[in-house]
Amino acid sequence: MKLGIIGLPQSGKTTLFNALTRATQPTGITGKIEVHTAVVDVPDDRVDKLSAMFQPKKTIYTKVTYADIAGLDGSAGKSGISGALLNNLTQMDGFIHVVRCFEDENVPHPNGSVDPLRDLAAMDSEFLLNDLIAVERKLEKLVEEKKKGAGRDKAIIDRETELFTRFHEQLSQEKLLRDLTLTAEEEKMLAGFGFLSRKPVLVVMNLSEGQKEPVVKYDHLHSQVVSLQAKLEMDIAQLPPEEAAMFLQEYGISEPSLNRMIRLSYDLLGLQSFFTVGPDEVRAWTTRRGATAPEAAGEIHTDLQKGFIRAEVVSYDDLMSLGGMNEAKAKGRLRLEGKEYVVLDGDILNIRFNI
DSSP states (O other), rough: OOOEEOOOOTTEEEHHHHHHHHHOSSSOOOSSOEEEEEEEOOOHHHHHHHHHHHHSSSEEEEEEEEEEOOOOOSGGGGSSSHHHHHHHTTTOOOEEEEEOOOOOTTOOTTSOOOHHHHHHHHHHHHHHHHHHHHHHHHHHHHHHHHHHOOOOOHHHHHHHHHHHHHHHHHHHTOOOOOGOOOHHHHHHTTOOOOGGGGOOOEEEEOOOOOOOOOOOOOTTTTTTEEOHHHHHHHHHTTHHHHHHHHHHTTTTSSSHHHHHHHHHHHHHHTTTEEEEEOEEEEEEEETTTTTTTHHHHHHHHHHHHHHHHHHHHEHHHHHHHHHHHHHHHHHHHHHEEEEBBBTTEEEEEEEEEEO
């Protein structure tokens, strides 16, 4: 999972990046196209408890990559977003859009005043315009391809033309592509495209300490809005664990932003975790919701998917309540599932395969 942290200058993108990754990147730098990345373990109490149960040689968490993307300022214009910046944006699975809500006379807003709704709309407009340019170019190519009459099947070209015409109508009305519901076939057609307004977005309203949460209406599919104090979260992230716990309690923060943001990001991207356990390794894996057992096996190794026979499955809750694998088996909670089984969040799998 790779998430890009975006926002207008002086919104607090790097501050949030430091809070999430415990990095120490300097804040307040504007005017440059820069990308800083960090890979972070996904915190999961279930992994900790499974590790305590099985006492493995290694405990491995799933990972998330955060990218602090500088360079967006709402001024791309009719030409769209520049090549280097656009390339970084299209590679992301989703975005964390930091919107400034805090007042600070020492950090002037580039637009002269703090207006969260205006800033949120500005970034959406930039993505909409960029996607519209890309869609128009694609439609022109499809027209030329059909005229030439060679190469791909005309039926495929017609289906793509219909889809991109829908996209053009949506964007021309200043509506985000992520608000369109697509079929599985249409999703496959878009495999090579990184339309920015289709990507899931977690909007983060960046507050000052003690500031009241603003009321923000952002009713779009694959989108959520949360509020947090990025500066405070960054300061806490730099502290030793014991001191950080005291600060969290003092400020009434139930959990670090890292945990909360990752959980929300998983929800947005339609992801879930499953586990493999044993004396050598307890490990968390990520798969999409709705994945079958063979597809989940493929996340571990492609050979496991190719040679899949059965999966031994027990839910995390059953395993923990019963106290171990032997007890789960004795109670009939450890079961064999075939190729059609849909993996659930928290399932513990042991893949039987033959190559």
